[in-house]
Amino acid sequence: MLPRRFSHMTELLYLDDAYMTSVTAAVEEIVPEGLVLDRTILYPGGGGQDCDTGMLEFDGNTYEIAGMKRISGKVVHLAAPNDIREGDNVTLALDWDRRYAMMKYHTSLHLLAYCAHADFGASITGNQISEEKARIDLGLDELDSEMTERLVRETNELIAKDLRVDTRAVARQEAERLVDPTKTRLDMLPSAIRSVRIVGIGNIDFDACGGTHVRSTREIGAIEATKTINKGKGRKRMEIRLR
Structure with a gap:
């Protein structure tokens, strides 16, 4: 990260x-x-x-x-x-086709995480990104079909806004100002880490991340949910693919 x-x-x-x-x-x-x-x-x-x-x-x-x-x-x-x-x-x-697919998935998961946190206060407990699909684990006690549809709809609305995606390294103090502490715990990082790479999407979401991303959300196209899984108390998984 x-x-x-x-x-x-x-x-x-x-x-x-x-x-x-x-x-x-x-x-x-x-x-x-x-x-x-x-x-x-x-x-x-x-x-x-x-x-x-x-x-x-x-x-x-x-x-x-x-x-x-x-x-x-x-x-x-x-x-x-x-x-x-x-x-x-x-x-x-x-292998550009493989990389580009994962760039789209990675940025879409950031947007999905933003919506889940904004709508339901969900923390992110895990994720996985491959060339063909991606998943996100949400800290929720419930994730029904209505909630899933809402998250997908709102994520696709943000994608369609053609938001600019920027990456930059900033001083740790600046990262702590930008990143929502209820979403990402930068205080858990070793004190020796003084520089943090931030991925910013428009002016709505800023998070610490070391992965690869698209330059604009419109490049993603759209996502759809393919499956939701109950992984236990306080942990619900959503699998997505690009449309």
């Missing part, structure tokens, strides 16, 4: 531009699981959002990046080329 601009040796370019689809990078380290590069456009996963996949090109050959993983604080590209050495320059190509 609160990433640094660098993770050990790797510059995380997606934090500033989620729309980059290719980049040249240097191999900093080869580990058993894959490659650590000096910079990347691929999201390693976290905050409920699945990792990116893509391709790696070197010396006329192309290799699949099956996924991404953080290992001992390092961002590892899960690829197994046998002809690459530390210091080599490679080209990364992002």
